[in-house]
Amino acid sequence: MPAKGDTFAEARQRMVQEQIAARGVRDPRVLEAMRSVPRHLFVPDEYREWAYSDGPLPIGVGQTISQPYIVALMTELLEIPPKGARVLEIGTGSGYQTAVLAHLADEVFTIERHAALAAQANARLHRLGLDNVHVRVGDGTLGWPEHAPYDGILVTAAAPEMPPALLEQVRIGGRIVIPIGRRGGQTLECWTRREDDFERQAIIPVAFVPLVGEQGWSAG
Numbered sequence: 001m002p003a004k005g006d007t008f009a010e011a012r013q014r015m016v017q018e019q020i021a022a023r024g025v026r027d028p029r030v031l032e033a034m035r036s037v038p039r040h041l042f043v044p045d046e047y048r049e050w051a052y053s054d055g056p057l058p059i060g061v062g063q064t065i066s067q068p069y070i071v072a073l074m075t076e077l078l079e080i081p082p083k084g085a086r087v088l089e090i091g092t093g094s095g096y097q098t099a100v101l102a103h104l105a106d107e108v109f110t111i112e113r114h115a116a117l118a119a120q121a122n123a124r125l126h127r128l129g130l131d132n133v134h135v136r137v138g139d140g141t142l143g144w145p146e147h148a149p150y151d152g153i154l155v156t157a158a159a160p161e162m163p164p165a166l167l168e169q170v171r172i173g174g175r176i177v178i179p180i181g182r183r184g185g186q187t188l189e190c191w192t193r194r195e196d197d198f199e200r201q202a203i204i205p206v207a208f209v210p211l212v213g214e215q216g217w218s219a220g
């Protein structure tokens with residue numbers, strides 16, 4: 001009988017093949033990261049057997065870990081440069097997306113508004129030896145200007161509109177991937193910074209939990 005760890009490894013390979021590559025994610029670095037990160041270590045114990053299923057799962061305080069395909073798609077859209085990249089993530093949640101980014105970027109800065117989630121995620125990421133990650137508790141709608149400009153900014157909660165602070169913190173040629181729209185449903189968008197403006201691209205319809213903060217939704 002295979003050990004439990006082996007069972008998860010098989011499930012993870014299937015997840016990448018059937019949910020991610022089959023839907024068109026092609027970047028080999030993204031597929032490799034998705035094959036490597038043990039998603040079952042980022043979900044609450046009671047959901048462990050569903051860790052590689054094709055959907056989001058609850059992680060506490062009304063928040064979710066995103067569907068694996070969406071994590072892979074958003075990561076691919078960022079087009080993280082192969083060397084020396086610095087990435088900002090807004091909405092650490094479980095830390096799963098952070099771990100995927102940490103396989104592709106030299107440094108990942110991530111902000112979570114719920115202190116309990118940030119603490120858990122930080123512990124998981126360090127247990128996995130991902131020491132290129134910096135976790136902070138705070139309002140991510142304001143970004144993390146001390147380490148800007150970033151090669152990419154990934155927002156994993158839904159904004160009513162693009163937070164202006166983030167526009168100032170991405171480098172020219174860099175990308176911001178963000179769900180924008182109503183509380184119930186949004187469009188995943190990819191904004192690329194050009195010399196004088198941003199090129200804005202609509203990707204697919206999505207449904208994320210709200211981005212709550214000074215340049216996002218109000219709480220409640």
Ligand code: SAM
Nearest residue numbers: 065091093094096097112113140156211212213
């Ligand atoms: N990327 C996460 C993962 O892999 O588990 C999933 C994130 S979950 C869909 C969205 C997260 O954004 C929640 O944990 C929520 O608390 C957080 N969030 C919402 N508004 C925020 C804000 N202004 N700043 C930082 N985090 C925020």
